[in-house]
Amino acid sequence: MSKLDDIVSLSKRRGFIFPGSDVYGGFAGTWDFGPLGVLLKKKIMDSWWTFFVENREDMYGIDAAILMNPKTWEASGHTATFADPLVECKECKSRFRADKIADGINESVSTEEFLSLHVKCPVCGKENWGPIRKFNMMFSTHVGAVLPDDDSELMEKNVAYLRPETAQGIFVNYKNVVDTFYPSLPFGLAQQGKAFRNEISPRDFILRDRECSQMEIEYFVHPNDWEDNFEKMRALFHEFLEKEMGLKTEAIHELEVPAEDRAHYSKRTIDFMFDYPNGTEELMGLAYRTDFDLSNIARESGKSMEYRDKITGESFVPHVIEPSIGVERLFLAVLSNAYVEDEINGEKRVVLKLPENLAPYRFCVSPLLKNKPELVEKAQEVYKILRAKYGNVTWDDSGNIGKRYRKQDEIGTPKCVVIDFDTLEDGTVTVRDRDTTEQIRVKPEEL
Numbered sequence: 001m002s003k004l005d006d007i008v009s010l011s012k013r014r015g016f017i018f019p020g021s022d023v024y025g026g027f028a029g030t031w032d033f034g035p036l037g038v039l040l041k042k043k044i045m046d047s048w049w050t051f052f053v054e055n056r057e058d059m060y061g062i063d064a065a066i067l068m069n070p071k072t073w074e075a076s077g078h079t080a081t082f083a084d085p086l087v088e089c090k091e092c093k094s095r096f097r098a099d100k101i102a103d104g105i106n107e108s109v110s111t112e113e114f115l116s117l118h119v120k121c122p123v124c125g126k127e128n129w130g131p132i133r134k135f136n137m138m139f140s141t142h143v144g145a146v147l148p149d150d151d152s153e154l155m156e157k158n159v160a161y162l163r164p165e166t167a168q169g170i171f172v173n174y175k176n177v178v179d180t181f182y183p184s185l186p187f188g189l190a191q192q193g194k195a196f197r198n199e200i201s202p203r204d205f206i207l208r209d210r211e212c213s214q215m216e217i218e219y220f221v222h223p224n225d226w227e228d229n230f231e232k233m234r235a236l237f238h239e240f241l242e243k244e245m246g247l248k249t250e251a252i253h254e255l256e257v258p259a260e261d262r263a264h265y266s267k268r269t270i271d272f273m274f275d276y277p278n279g280t281e282e283l284m285g286l287a288y289r290t291d292f293d294l295s296n297i298a299r300e301s302g303k304s305m306e307y308r309d310k311i312t313g314e315s316f317v318p319h320v321i322e323p324s325i326g327v328e329r330l331f332l333a334v335l336s337n338a339y340v341e342d343e344i345n346g347e348k349r350v351v352l353k354l355p356e357n358l359a360p361y362r363f364c365v366s367p368l369l370k371n372k373p374e375l376v377e378k379a380q381e382v383y384k385i386l387r388a389k390y391g392n393v394t395w396d397d398s399g400n401i402g403k404r405y406r407k408q409d410e411i412g413t414p415k416c417v418v419i420d421f422d423t424l425e426d427g428t429v430t431v432r433d434r435d436t437t438e439q440i441r442v443k444p445e446e447l
C-alpha cells in the first residue's frame, strides 16, 4: 500500500472522509466529510478566516450565491475557455484528458500534436484516437420552470451554471462594497465556499474532485503597487501554511508559472506546490489578475468599476492580486504532513501529528477502568471542566487504555488525560503526550 492508500484507509476507518454516496457504491469525484473530517476542515477554514480577515483591517468577508447570472461567465471568459482537451479511444470508448495521459503537452494541445506522440490507451492499450475536443468543465443546469421537451431557445435562455470558482462572486460585489464601506486601497474581499468543476477524470483522492471548497481573496491595489502587494501576499501565505497549518517548509515549493501555462486572465502566477504522498502537486495559486475581471464586468454590465482615490482624486480601475486555495487540497496536505508511522516499544504505531490548533480534539478524557464508579465519576468531573474550557474535548472509556491511546494517536489528539486510583488519593491525573508518549502527573486545573 502506498502512503496515500494508508491515508485514505485511515480517513475512512476513523471517520474523516468517506466516499460520496458510499452506500450506493459511491459517486465519482465526490467525497463526504465525517464527524472528525468536519472538525478538521472547519478548523482549517476558521484559521484561514481569522488569519486573513478577522486579524486585519483591510479585509472584508462576503458570501455570494453559488448560482450566478450567466453573464458572469461570459464576461469572465469561462463560457469560452474553461475547457479541457478531451480525447476518446475509438476502440474501448474511454475518454481522457489528453494532457494527463501524455507527457510534455498542455491544455491547448492539438489533435496532430497528440497523435504524433503515439500514446497508448491506458484502458485497452490500443492506439486509435478520435480528434481532440474541447470539453467545458462548468456544470450547467436550468433555472425556473423548464421541462425537458421545451424548445431549445427556452432551454438556452434559462441555462445557469454552478460556479466554477468563487472569485466571480467577489468581483460582482466589488462595487457594492466600495459604495457601502468606502474602503481605502489596498483592500481585500475574502470568501469561502463551494465551487464545481466537471473533471473528466477525477482522481488522487480529494485532490481532484468535482465539488470542492475554495478560500479566495481578491486584493484590490493601485496598478503601480501590484508587485509590492504580490510579494506581501506571497510572504503571508508562507507564514500561514507553515505556522498555522504546520506544513514543513521543505515540502512547499514555488513554481513560477510560464506565460503559456497561465490562466487566460493572469500576468503573473506562482503556484505553491506541495509534496503530497503521490508526488508534488499544486496546493494553491497566487495570481496577478490585473484589471481583467473588473474591466470585463464594466464592459458587460455597462457600470463603471472605477475607484476614486480619496486623497489624490485620481480615478482608475484597481488591479487585483488573488491568492486562491482549495480546502480539500490543504486538508490533504495537512493530513499527509501529520501522518507518521513509528514504533513504540517494538510495536508499530500510526499517529497523526496534527498541530494543536487543528487537532479535532485537544484532549481525550477517560477513567482507567470503566467499571469503577468512583473513577468514572471523577473522570466525568474533569471532562466537564475541560470541555467548558476548550470545547473540543472527547470522552473515551472503550476497551483497555492501550487501545484508547492507539485510537487517539490515529485521530491526532495531542493529550490523553486518565483518571486512576492515584487521582482519588492526591487529585492528580495522568497526562500522556501523543508525540513522545511520555506521561506526567498534574492537577486537572493546570491543564
Ligand SMILES: [Zn+2]
Binding pocket: 089, 090, 091, 092, 093, 094, 121, 122, 123, 124, 125, 126
Ligand atoms: Zn481504449
